[in-house]
Amino acid sequence: MLDLLPGNDDPAPPSGTRGLRLLPLRGVRYVPEEVGGLAAVTSPPLDGVVRRDEQAPAHPYSIVRLILPQADTAEARRRQASKTLRAWLAEGILASDAEPALYVYEQARGDVVQRGVIGALELSPPEEGIVLPHEDVIVHLLEERAALVRATAAHLEPLLLSYRGTAGPTGATSVVERATARPPLLVTTTEDGFHHRLWSITDPADIGEVADHLAGHQALIADGHHRWATYLRLQREQAATPSLWDYGLVLLVDTALYPLQVNAIHRLLHRLPVSEALDAVGDSFRVRRLDTSLARAMSALEEAASTGNAFLLAGDGSYHLLDSPDPALLARTMRQDRPSDWRALDAAVLHETLLARVWRVPDAADSIAYIHDAEAAVAQAELHDATAVLMHPVREEVVRDLARRGITMPRKSTSFGPKPASGLILHSLEHMRLPPE
Numbered sequence: 001m002l003d004l005l006p007g008n009d010d011p012a013p014p015s016g017t018r019g020l021r022l023l024p025l026r027g028v029r030y031v032p033e034e035v036g037g038l039a040a041v042t043s044p045p046l047d048g049v050v051r052r053d054e055q056a057p058a059h060p061y062s063i064v065r066l067i068l069p070q071a072d073t074a075e076a077r078r079r080q081a082s083k084t085l086r087a088w089l090a091e092g093i094l095a096s097d098a099e100p101a102l103y104v105y106e107q108a109r110g111d112v113v114q115r116g117v118i119g120a121l122e123l124s125p126p127e128e129g130i131v132l133p134h135e136d137v138i139v140h141l142l143e144e145r146a147a148l149v150r151a152t153a154a155h156l157e158p159l160l161l162s163y164r165g166t167a168g169p170t171g172a173t174s175v176v177e178r179a180t181a182r183p184p185l186l187v188t189t190t191e192d193g194f195h196h197r198l199w200s201i202t203d204p205a206d207i208g209e210v211a212d213h214l215a216g217h218q219a220l221i222a223d224g225h226h227r228w229a230t231y232l233r234l235q236r237e238q239a240a241t242p243s244l245w246d247y248g249l250v251l252l253v254d255t256a257l258y259p260l261q262v263n264a265i266h267r268l269l270h271r272l273p274v275s276e277a278l279d280a281v282g283d284s285f286r287v288r289r290l291d292t293s294l295a296r297a298m299s300a301l302e303e304a305a306s307t308g309n310a311f312l313l314a315g316d317g318s319y320h321l322l323d324s325p326d327p328a329l330l331a332r333t334m335r336q337d338r339p340s341d342w343r344a345l346d347a348a349v350l351h352e353t354l355l356a357r358v359w360r361v362p363d364a365a366d367s368i369a370y371i372h373d374a375e376a377a378v379a380q381a382e383l384h385d386a387t388a389v390l391m392h393p394v395r396e397e398v399v400r401d402l403a404r405r406g407i408t409m410p411r412k413s414t415s416f417g418p419k420p421a422s423g424l425i426l427h428s429l430e431h432m433r434l435p436p437e
Contacts (some may be wrong), residue, residue: 019130020163020214022119023247024100024207027200028154028426029186034093035061038188042196042423043067045157045223061093063423067148067156074144078151085152089428096428101200102207103425104179105251107418109194112261114418115176116253117201117210118158118425123235123246126406131161132220134403136411137229140365145230153429155231155249157422159224163217165254175206190421198424219252220403222260222416249427251420262399263415264391266377267350268369269361272387274316280358286324294375297321298390305392309349312390315381325349333357339407341398346391347413354389370412 035041040059069081088094103118124130149155184197201207221228231248238245253260269277281287290297297312297319304310310323333353334343342348355361361368371377374390381388394414402409 018122018124018128018215020217020219020252021122022102022117022210022214022250022252023122024102024202025120025247025249025427026096026098026100027103027118028089028094028096028428030061030423031092031095032186034091035059038186038196038424039190042188042190042421044192045419045422061088063156066152067422074147078147081148082151085154094426097200099202101202102210103185104176104199104201105420105424106180106197107194107420108197109192109418112418114253114258114260115180116160116251116258117176118249118251118420120247120427121161121250121252123231123248125232129406130218131228132218132403133225133228134220134399134409135225135413136408137226138365138411141226142229142233145226146233149230149234155227155427155429157227158249158251158420158425158427159227160222160416160419161219161224161250161252162222162255162260162416163214163219163252164256165213165217175201175209178206186424188424194418194421196421196424214252220400222253223419224250225411244429249425260416261418262393262396263372263417264393265412265415266371266374266391267389267412268371268377268380269355269359269387269389270367270369270384272359272361273385274313274320274381274387277313277359277387278320281322281354284326284329284358285322288321290319290321292319294319294378298374301390301392305346309344309346310392311346311350311354314378314388314390315386317382325353329353329358339405342402342407342409345394345398345409345413347394347410350389350391351410372415 030038030041032038041061041063043062043064065084066081069077069084071077071080085094089096104115105118106113106115108114121131126133179199179201180197182199184199186198187196189195201210228248231245235243235245278287288300290300292300294314297314300319300321301310301312304321304323308323309325310321313320313322330343330349330353333356334348335352338348351363355363355368369380371380371388374388377388377390380386394409399409399414
């Protein structure tokens with residue numbers, strides 16, 4: 001549902017900038033005959049993978065062994081990922097396609113169908129307004145991911161970018177539709193029920209048609225802020241120009257044809273029992289206990305969020321709806337250097353007021369976990385005597401407007417999807433050809 005500009009306006013980068021430039025790449029892909037089926041070796045993006053302190057992936061060639069390697073130290077994890085990637089390439093588990101291509105990628109489940117184009121996007125600094133972030137990043141995660149990319153010299157999963165084209169059989173749309181009429185390179189169904197298909201585009205005329213179409217557009221980062229920030233950090237580190245580090249692996253989706261879904265990301269507060277959270281809140285919010293199902297509690301949250309800030313606490317066997325915050329509390333605790341629509345965000349109130357001032361929860365990984373599935377967040381909270389803070393999705397027009405103005409939201413404020421599966425296509429920098437100057 002992402003629409004960068006209202007109505008029929010075409011989202012273009014600021015005057016004088018170049019727009020989106022997507023180059024073909026020699027995709028690195030699993031050889032299905034060597035792994036016994038693609039579904040077993042793919043995974044959700046990194047944020048959806050099991051934690052490092054839980055069980056290791058069952059399949060010996062799972063992509064999780066690259067994107068989340070398990071070892072005792074950070075340095076050992078990076079060495080392991082690099083060694084594993086090179087071994088799989090040498091053994092023929094992974095293979096690079098013979099010629100550079102753009103790739104049409106389709107995900108489908110029930111009534112949901114999403115198609116986009118995967119390629120190597122030329123990087124651009126934020127001030128150019130070509131690629132728009134909308135969330136802050138976590139510094140230590142950025143450092144970890146940059147180190148992993150340095151070690152492997154590869155982009156292991158595409159980030160998801162959205163832009164709004166012109167509906168109809170023109171530009172990239174016609175190229176995508178023509179590609180999907182051919183037999184796909186791969187077909188698989190992952191455990192979440194999504195069917196995945198991939199096609200390659202190698203004809204120079206088709207590639208040129210996509211390039212012409214994208215040149216007049218800007219894109220919003222729908223998923224992958226840390227990966228984009230990693231691309232930019234590594235680009236700054238390189239002295240050579242032009243450089244292979246000037247490009248990043250992305251999936252571009254035209255939301256005029258394939259609207260994205262917007263979901264919330266919930267918080268798990270490891271060291272805060274629900275009873276202590278409620279005591280600290282006191283009468284600064286209206287608190288209502290809901291002895292009902294998760295589905296009905298989430299419906300109550302949706303209704304409350306339609307008129308103001310609202311949160312649902314869980315972890316003690318019941319649900320507790322917090323809404324109607326004390327205006328004086330918000331005035332004391334919210335940042336005054338941000339616009340009013342930013343200060344009205346649930347995520348901003350949660351982090352600035354509840355976490356920082358009411359609950360005094362440190363902004364650190366050992367205190368807060370981010371979980372996409374509400375049921376999983378509740379289960380973890382009940383298991384560990386912790387507090388799950390369930391959120392309602394932010395409206396997409398708010399995301400759009402803040403991003404256009406260069407204002408980032410608190411990290412993990414949104415979850416756009418469906419997200420591309422990890423493991424269907426990788427980008428080895430060593431196998432990329434630079435365009436002619």
